[in-house]
Amino acid sequence: MTGTSSDARLITPTMIAAWLVLATVPLWISKVGLYPYIGVEILIWSIYALAFNLVLGVSGLPSFGHGAFFGIGAYAFGLTQFNVAANLWVCLIGATLAGAVAGLLVGLFIAHRRGIYFALLTIAFGQIFWTISVKSHSITGGEDGLLNIVRLPVNLGVVAFDISDNDSLYYFVLAVFAVVAVVLWRLVNSPYGRLLSAIRQSEVRTAHLGYNVWLYKLSIIVISAGFSGFAGGLFAMAQRSAFPDVMNLAQSGLVVMMTLVGGGLVSFWGPVIGVIVFLTARDVIGAMTNAWMLYFGTMFVLLVLFRPDGIAGAFKLLVERWKARGATPSLSSAPRSG
């Protein structure tokens, strides 16, 4: 929203606070009874969910097949490592490019569609990519997956870090997450990002203002798919393998659920909140009962029914109420979004 100073900033106080908290995670995560690897998972899925939200929350495009881009990135990371060069940067570029190219391919077919047709086509394309990954045994390893992917050293020219243990991997992924968050924050607050938001609000008006809406939609699908592929590449490295299951419909649905639960429709950080809540709930509730998805699913239904803005939306409302109590009512304390 214009006027709020953080929109104009490259790095916001929220980011710095979040990074500082996240930097302490390896120090206490085991003490609260969680498995340390969950931190790595949360960061990678956060990158993925932020990338996904460029399409869903920012541009209003209902994509339900995003797992395909994540999965393609995962395979591309492994295949680049085996066939091109066992270099971390090369492999991550490979994963990003593969995601982006897949996004371009899908985007060319769907960027001119709207609403339910758009959604159905994303599902259909997701299923096509999933089927290909299962069937092309010689390339992807089929159901057995692509195994023996190595956590490659972080080579910065002068120094190289080993990230084969979970703690150093965590700090590497945290650094990457920080960079991606800065880039995407700037993107959504740039003329381009605000225009995507305009398209979400009124495609018709945006077109009559002289913007080629189709090209904007196509471009954000490609960018989102590229970052999703990048996240998939990190995931393959973290897991030391790539499997078709990250591409199936249920997994594609998970990122939608995380984004909505967190509040991706009203807040940039919503998807990250959703990922943290989801993955923590999986480990905490999952340790108590096998039916944890039942509980999470119920929570999702309740949230969508009563707080469609998600956790971030509920939080915003609380802050506004709290502010309104202290201040005399004025127009500037009216509900804002963005």
Next chain:
Amino acid sequence: MALVEAEGVHVRFGDRVVLEEINLSVNEGELHGIMGPNGAGKTTFFNTLTGRVKPNRGRIRLNGEDVAGLSPHAIARKGLARSFQIMTLFNDFTAQENVMVALPAYRARGFDVRRAVAGDASFSDEANEVLASVGLAGKAGISAKLLSYGERRALEIAVALAQRPRVLCLDEPTSGLGTDGTLRLAELIGSLKGKLTIVAVEHDMRFLFSLADRISVIHWGQVVARGTPRELQENAWVKRSNLGSFG
């Protein structure tokens, strides 16, 4: 010379003919009024002019160039802007942001991801100027959905004006406005007269007859009468129909 020219424009949806044959020309700098009963096809004509609907037959020329069948964004880029009968604003944006995205300077940077919009004075100053010109000075920071009905109507026009168009098409701009609002709008449109070419669909007779240079009456998918306000008031067809009444 005619800046906007429609020649034999025919539009049907399925087998329902909405525009039979529209012939209409608007001169540069003119304020051209369009009237006609509900469902006559006035909005459809605007949609055809602005690229939203492709005509099944006929030509639409803008400054001599045939633009029929071009996409809305291509036509907008040739200098044609429109407002909407059913308000089409960016409701999550502030008034200022609504206007900002319409500016040619913003459009030139539509793919720019390097700089933030917030705090960029090159957009906000010009946007505030446009807002002030429609009487919305001081409303810049307010979310479009929180503006009053009259303010939203004004913003609807401000967004079109921000495009710095050569031709401004207004679809029932006074729709839903009270006497005061209509008067203010008449003042605003009067102040724009001569500065750019305006085509205005309007059902408020007083409004149209006091402002327009020429008026075309659309009925049954055709222009059934045309002329200056004075000529039209004498027109037998207009007199017979209840369109000529100033109720």
